[in-house]
Amino acid sequence: MLRVVRRNLYLALILYILYIVLTVYVLLSTENTPVNRYLFFAIFNNRVPAITPLLIVLSVDDYGRALFWIPVALVLWYFGGRYRRSSVLMVSAFVLSLALGELMKHVIYEPRPFLVLRITPLIHEQPDSSYPSGHALIVGTGAYAAAVSLPWYVSLPLIIEAALVSYGRVYVGVHWPMDIVAGWLLGAANVELALALPQYQGIIYLIMEKLLGWFTRPNAPPANY
DSSP: OOOOOHHHHHHHHHHHHHHHHHHHHHHHHOOOHHHHHHHHHHHHHOOOTTTTTHHHHHHTTTTTTTHHHHHHHHHHHHHHHHHHHHHHHHHHHHHHHHHHHHHHHHHOOOOHHHHHHOOOSSSSOSSSOSSSOOHHHHHHHHHHHHHSSSHHHHHHHHHHHHHHHHHHHHTTTSSOOHHHHHHHHHHHHHHHHHHHHHHHHHHOOOOOHHHHTOOOOOOOOOOOE
């Protein structure tokens, strides 16, 4: 029998509804709205040279996304106990985010801001759909999972990295602010859905144990799945 944690399920539904409302708004009005343009230019036109190289690195392809969060999940797995449970939660939510994010990119096409506003972005980016931000979706998923499953002194640096990546995607000119909000909303909803379905996490744990059973700190505490 499928066990469901109702509190997390209800919170997931609220977050999904907020995401759907935002998506409907985008479909009806496009992203080229006065508020979105104002917020975009407030970031894009006020660049700080000292942090530009860092934000460019974090924003290019997968440097701030897969190349950061995959090692994070692996390190958490290695230490066992609550850290391994956090790793399993992250990976469980990442699977949902990757699947839904890819689906959304094919269902909805919203042009990136550099195509609409005729600006030159700081990095090269494909002219595919801007909504939602895939970077914000993944890092938002990881940050939210960290926030609800790890001590603050571990989760805070991860949240800061995710915030920098998300800010950087607007900063370099390849995403609208609304793309970022949508990515974080969907990511948080996916984490709550994973929390609501312990058996789903259990399946992910078994898969990870098959693949990573050898990668364990000596005398690491069990994850209790």
